[in-house]
Amino acid sequence: MTTTASRPAETLVRTPKVSPRDLPPDVFIDPETGGPSTVARKLALPEGVQPYTYRWHVIIAIALIHLAAIPAFLPQFFSWTGVALVPIGVYFFGCLGINLCYHRLLTHRGFVVPKWIEHAFAMLALCNLQGTPASWVAAHRRHHQHADHEPDPHSPLVHFLWGHILWLFVSNPHVDTKEGIEKYCVDLMRDPVYRSMENNRAWLLLYPLSALAIMAAGFGIGFWMTGTTAGAWQLSLSWLFWGVFVRTVVVWHITWSVNSITHMFGYRNYETGEDSRNNWLVAILSGGEGWHNNHHADQRSAAHGHKWWEIDPTYLTILFLRKTGIAKDLVQPRSWGQRKV
Numbered sequence: 001m002t003t004t005a006s007r008p009a010e011t012l013v014r015t016p017k018v019s020p021r022d023l024p025p026d027v028f029i030d031p032e033t034g035g036p037s038t039v040a041r042k043l044a045l046p047e048g049v050q051p052y053t054y055r056w057h058v059i060i061a062i063a064l065i066h067l068a069a070i071p072a073f074l075p076q077f078f079s080w081t082g083v084a085l086v087p088i089g090v091y092f093f094g095c096l097g098i099n100l101c102y103h104r105l106l107t108h109r110g111f112v113v114p115k116w117i118e119h120a121f122a123m124l125a126l127c128n129l130q131g132t133p134a135s136w137v138a139a140h141r142r143h144h145q146h147a148d149h150e151p152d153p154h155s156p157l158v159h160f161l162w163g164h165i166l167w168l169f170v171s172n173p174h175v176d177t178k179e180g181i182e183k184y185c186v187d188l189m190r191d192p193v194y195r196s197m198e199n200n201r202a203w204l205l206l207y208p209l210s211a212l213a214i215m216a217a218g219f220g221i222g223f224w225m226t227g228t229t230a231g232a233w234q235l236s237l238s239w240l241f242w243g244v245f246v247r248t249v250v251v252w253h254i255t256w257s258v259n260s261i262t263h264m265f266g267y268r269n270y271e272t273g274e275d276s277r278n279n280w281l282v283a284i285l286s287g288g289e290g291w292h293n294n295h296h297a298d299q300r301s302a303a304h305g306h307k308w309w310e311i312d313p314t315y316l317t318i319l320f321l322r323k324t325g326i327a328k329d330l331v332q333p334r335s336w337g338q339r340k341v
């Protein structure tokens, strides 16, 4: 599992005039004070990514889906129902798939659901083209283990675009090789469903299949509304561009913003030894993942909003699943007192 990123407050006390050679590997010289700090201001690229091995399949897929989203803005592909599919899809695929399943369930085991339901949520996550469960979890567990220190796969302290997107474009042997995944995902690799996804790429079919299902629904409703095949095709294509391509791009940038923006901008409730922040804008867009400093301080907690006003729709969904008897053993923030409910 992840190691805790919380460090005792005394490690942050800054004492001037210390040689970098005398410092442990996780401590840096703060350029402002000249003293040691566990919070680095500028990082080198993670060890292992140079010389670059470009992940062309990732670069091409990200470029193509961004290009495919552009026709959504042509009048012939516009529809208000298509636009509405974006927030609906962000919740359905992004919030339930990425936040609830990949992040809070698979990476941090903040609650428990029956295995077949966990797998169903993982299928939703796969429709976001963010990789297999194990590859996502491996990168994220390494991020927590070394947050904002050099081995962190995507710290924006290298530079903003590195943390947001560029880290995906080059291979990092610590997280995207068989060895890296096996090191960080011993638990997931015991599950034959997740293990099989590392050995064949059939899961990639879920994306076009989900797109076809959305198009078919658009065609049916379009025909019902207009009574013409032309009207059916117009709504079907509108739903494809808005409900699939635009939604995919939006979910990507929301997920990536948690890696980039919430390690740079926002406030901190906890001293965590890295630069994680709580950012209300990212929290609203992402359905609660923007309370990222809270999350780094208490990684297993299924709730990322710790104060009453830190609204966390993903946690509200988990609470709903508990009420229906589907989810149990929810890990709550330590600061709330009772740990499991």
Ligand SMILES: [Zn+2]
Binding pocket: 143, 147, 258, 259, 263, 276, 292, 296
């Ligand atoms: Zn983080």
Ligand SMILES: [Zn+2]
Binding pocket: 103, 107, 108, 140, 144, 295, 299
């Ligand atoms: Zn996490």
